[in-house]
Amino acid sequence: MTKIVVLVKEVPDAAVQKKVGADGRLDRSGEKTLNPFDTHAIEAALQLKESGALQVDEVVAITVGPAGAEKALHKAVSLGADRSIHLADDALAGSDVVATGYALAELVKRESPDLVLLGQQSDDGQSYAVGAVVAEYLGWPGLTQVIKLDVDGTTVTAERQAEYGYDTVKVELPAVLSVGDAINEPRYPSLKAIMGAKKKPLEKLTIADAGIDASKVGAEGSKAKWQSAKEPPAKAAGTIIEDEDTAKTVEQIVAWLDERKLI
Amino acid sequence: MSNILVYALHHEGAINKNSLGAISTASKLAGELGGEAHVVLVGEDISDDVAGSVGTYGAAKALRVNAPAGVAQPVVDALAKVAGDGDYAYAIFGGGLLGFEAGAGLAARLGGGIAVEITDVRVDGGQLVAERPVLGDSQISEIKFDGFGVVVARLNAFEPVQSGSAVAVEDVSVDLSDASGKVTVVTRGEQRGADVNIEDAQVLITGGRGLGKPENFSLAEDLAGAFGGSAGVAATRAAVDAGWFPYAGQIGQTGKTVAPKLYVGLGVSGAIQHKVGMQSSDAIVAINKDANAPIFEFADLGVVGDLHAITPALTEAIKAKKG
Ligand SMILES: Cc1cc2nc3c(=O)[nH]c(=O)nc-3n(C[C@H](O)[C@H](O)[C@H](O)COP(=O)(O)OP(=O)(O)OC[C@H]3O[C@@H](n4cnc5c(N)ncnc54)[C@H](O)[C@@H]3O)c2cc1C
Ligand SMILES: Nc1ncnc2c1ncn2[C@@H]1O[C@H](COP(=O)(O)O)[C@@H](O)[C@H]1O
Numbered sequence: 001m002t003k004i005v006v007l008v009k010e011v012p013d014a015a016v017q018k019k020v021g022a023d024g025r026l027d028r029s030g031e032k033t034l035n036p037f038d039t040h041a042i043e044a045a046l047q048l049k050e051s052g053a054l055q056v057d058e059v060v061a062i063t064v065g066p067a068g069a070e071k072a073l074h075k076a077v078s079l080g081a082d083r084s085i086h087l088a089d090d091a092l093a094g095s096d097v098v099a100t101g102y103a104l105a106e107l108v109k110r111e112s113p114d115l116v117l118l119g120q121q122s123d124d125g126q127s128y129a130v131g132a133v134v135a136e137y138l139g140w141p142g143l144t145q146v147i148k149l150d151v152d153g154t155t156v157t158a159e160r161q162a163e164y165g166y167d168t169v170k171v172e173l174p175a176v177l178s179v180g181d182a183i184n185e186p187r188y189p190s191l192k193a194i195m196g197a198k199k200k201p202l203e204k205l206t207i208a209d210a211g212i213d214a215s216k217v218g219a220e221g222s223k224a225k226w227q228s229a230k231e232p233p234a235k236a237a238g239t240i241i242e243d244e245d246t247a248k249t250v251e252q253i254v255a256w257l258d259e260r261k262l263i
Numbered sequence: 264m265s266n267i268l269v270y271a272l273h274h275e276g277a278i279n280k281n282s283l284g285a286i287s288t289a290s291k292l293a294g295e296l297g298g299e300a301h302v303v304l305v306g307e308d309i310s311d312d313v314a315g316s317v318g319t320y321g322a323a324k325a326l327r328v329n330a331p332a333g334v335a336q337p338v339v340d341a342l343a344k345v346a347g348d349g350d351y352a353y354a355i356f357g358g359g360l361l362g363f364e365a366g367a368g369l370a371a372r373l374g375g376g377i378a379v380e381i382t383d384v385r386v387d388g389g390q391l392v393a394e395r396p397v398l399g400d401s402q403i404s405e406i407k408f409d410g411f412g413v414v415v416a417r418l419n420a421f422e423p424v425q426s427g428s429a430v431a432v433e434d435v436s437v438d439l440s441d442a443s444g445k446v447t448v449v450t451r452g453e454q455r456g457a458d459v460n461i462e463d464a465q466v467l468i469t470g471g472r473g474l475g476k477p478e479n480f481s482l483a484e485d486l487a488g489a490f491g492g493s494a495g496v497a498a499t500r501a502a503v504d505a506g507w508f509p510y511a512g513q514i515g516q517t518g519k520t521v522a523p524k525l526y527v528g529l530g531v532s533g534a535i536q537h538k539v540g541m542q543s544s545d546a547i548v549a550i551n552k553d554a555n556a557p558i559f560e561f562a563d564l565g566v567v568g569d570l571h572a573i574t575p576a577l578t579e580a581i582k583a584k585k586g
Contacts (some may be wrong), residue, residue: 182504224376243568
């Protein structure tokens, strides 16, 4: 009998115009959504459960984020997670990748799952690093960007693309794996599941509840100090053609290419 | 505390170009900090020649650790051991997938901080300051470290510079962690699909997930055919992972770096990990139906529309133009 934890993040909606705050960090205000890459991690957990590849009792979604981030958990649960955990605490504000990974690892320890799944990247942070930090704090093996997973007993055979081509790696459970978006096609939640999501257990924790060392999180506890932001050197804006009349559009493209002697 | 550790990724007897760039950069920065750049190589078959050659890029030491290559955990074990035995304030990785994984693991183990996708590093007040482009590269944030700092470069950000001569290789023995014993590389660097060459093409038509299905790569092939000569077809990771196109034809972070005279993206969103492999193209044209796609931020000519309607017509028009 096994348990899978899926780490999910709430990120600004793709349509929101994003900006950087005075502190050099992303301003995360505005409409938010579940990190789209994390739906692949949830789907991977469900497929392991449904295929019987692993005897999964429970899929638990966990997030670290400000109040409001439970919306991402509702989405995760509507997609099929059984319950969820939200760590929210003012002391967490300004946590860097290592601090966030530390807090997530502490939450994972409370659940002692057999497998932890993550998305390939957060749409806002884009560090592709949280999984490796969580694995390190747990002392478990970890791999990122996995696009194929086969489980045999407590051995996972994973495939992923690295810098020299595709690698096949065997990992002993418990392990921490981030999955690439090519691993599956996430399902859409049913209306019933969306309506029922709020009824599934959602546990809210503070860092004290979770036994997290306050000195290792938040802006103070973070060792990567983000400073001010600056503008990169200005680059000439490109030409944009909105295709309304394809014949005309193509004429414009050809003229543009011809001017630059590219044909 | 002013030496800098560098991890040198290698495969089949060659050190990764991005690692060489990291060595050169670290050696310059360490000089400004009054220290040295020391390079760690992890693998079971690294020759003296290969390891010692890091000296020719500015490294003062080559430290060889005999442990499995291709996964992050042994690299973390090796770097943490070396860092613990000496005076090191920073570690620099040349990017690549292992760089992110090992860099993050090392930062966590040493209780330090990590900065990824770094395009530049300078010394300021005796400390490193790393530049991180954010928001589709429209802003650059600066990151400093309080404690051990791990810098992971963006692909191609650090140029290898030859300086100095080969150094003697020191073997370092490292006790591997439990986690390292639980990861085994079965096969490494498998080349899926045909051995296509995209690096010599002057015109590259790149197909992304927006093509919809593998058969639609014919739209890209036909357009390349219309350009004739040295025009070729390439792909994004999404298309390659889906099995639509050979890995050898992939552009980006874990694929090839190209700089053709003309790059045309068909249904390519322009993710950072793709952009880093093609941003040096002379002219970038994108056809994408989503006006908010990141590729429009750096395309010289952006066409907002359906590639299925536009591409065949464009192919015909170019053929007609060429006569
Ligand atoms: C560590 C790491 C390494 C990576 N390495 C690489 C790498 O080497 N190379 C790489 O490419 N990626 C890499 N990626 C993945 C990268 O983040 C993106 O996921 C990938 O580049 C997206 O590929 P895409 O543009 O084909 O697909 P998508 O991002 O899905 O974009 C498809 C685009 O097609 C458009 N579209 C759809 N239908 C149509 C239509 N009918 N007409 C016109 N447009 C249409 C859509 O609007 C969309 O913008 C890496 C990621 C990570 C985390
Ligand atoms: N605050 C968070 N809470 C839960 N999971 C997270 C959080 N941040 C990142 N993750 C997970 O880590 C993955 C990689 O994120 P990143 O390293 O930021 O690119 C995401 O896809 C999520 O699965």
